[in-house]
Amino acid sequence: MRRSHSLRHGSGQAKNGWPMRNFGKRSWYSLTGLLLLLLVGGSAFAQQNRWEALNQQAFQYYEQGRYPEAAAALSQAVEEAEKLFGPQHPSLAASLNNLAFLYDTQGKYGEAEPLYQRSLSIRKKALGPNHPAVAESLNNLAALYYAQQNFARAEPLFQQALAIREKASDSDDPDVVQSLNNLGMLYEAEGKYVLCERMYRRALAAREKLLGATHLDVAHSLNNLARLYGLESR
Numbered sequence: 001m002r003r004s005h006s007l008r009h010g011s012g013q014a015k016n017g018w019p020m021r022n023f024g025k026r027s028w029y030s031l032t033g034l035l036l037l038l039l040v041g042g043s044a045f046a047q048q049n050r051w052e053a054l055n056q057q058a059f060q061y062y063e064q065g066r067y068p069e070a071a072a073a074l075s076q077a078v079e080e081a082e083k084l085f086g087p088q089h090p091s092l093a094a095s096l097n098n099l100a101f102l103y104d105t106q107g108k109y110g111e112a113e114p115l116y117q118r119s120l121s122i123r124k125k126a127l128g129p130n131h132p133a134v135a136e137s138l139n140n141l142a143a144l145y146y147a148q149q150n151f152a153r154a155e156p157l158f159q160q161a162l163a164i165r166e167k168a169s170d171s172d173d174p175d176v177v178q179s180l181n182n183l184g185m186l187y188e189a190e191g192k193y194v195l196c197e198r199m200y201r202r203a204l205a206a207r208e209k210l211l212g213a214t215h216l217d218v219a220h221s222l223n224n225l226a227r228l229y230g231l232e233s234r
Helices: 031-040 042-063 067-085 090-105 109-127 132-147 151-168 174-190 193-211 216-231
Strands: none
Touching (some): 042 067, 090 109, 090 132, 132 151, 132 174, 151 174, 174 193, 174 216
């Protein structure tokens, strides 16, 4: 189930290229960081270009299934981000998240977890506890625990991610739908079928409104409900 579409970004489709728990080729920038680059001058721009090139290279390696090379490029991107932006910058958090995801997809949970945790910590301090990027990190860490069937640790993180997203976005926003689906999957795995149905029905309604009744993601939501009813022997 960990490769299931519900744990991926938004409505189930890759966002900005990376088919994952919220891993994008783009990263978060702050106005302060951009002004700093302008003040420092050409050397900083060269470092930033290298950082962006490393991220792009890692993406290409990932798509080719060359995971060791992708990990090496992302590790270098983390180092460049820390030197260029500093240890508490959202761009460093993005690089940490990307490296964590790469390890996560290979089942290297012990290596992924501290990177996700550090990314989350930086984003909370730099962006505030209710920023969408914080919700992204909460979701990714929860999905890691879900993959290990550590449902007790996953549940509050999925719930926090949903709460942040609902405050920041419309009810039919793809990220909100992702969180609804993820919680539904978790509740299903825990046997909490009443809560599960509630999440799946909300996800279905949002997808029908956003995408139309004939969209593939609507079919996936219907399938989730059908599977749940089968478990309940309806």
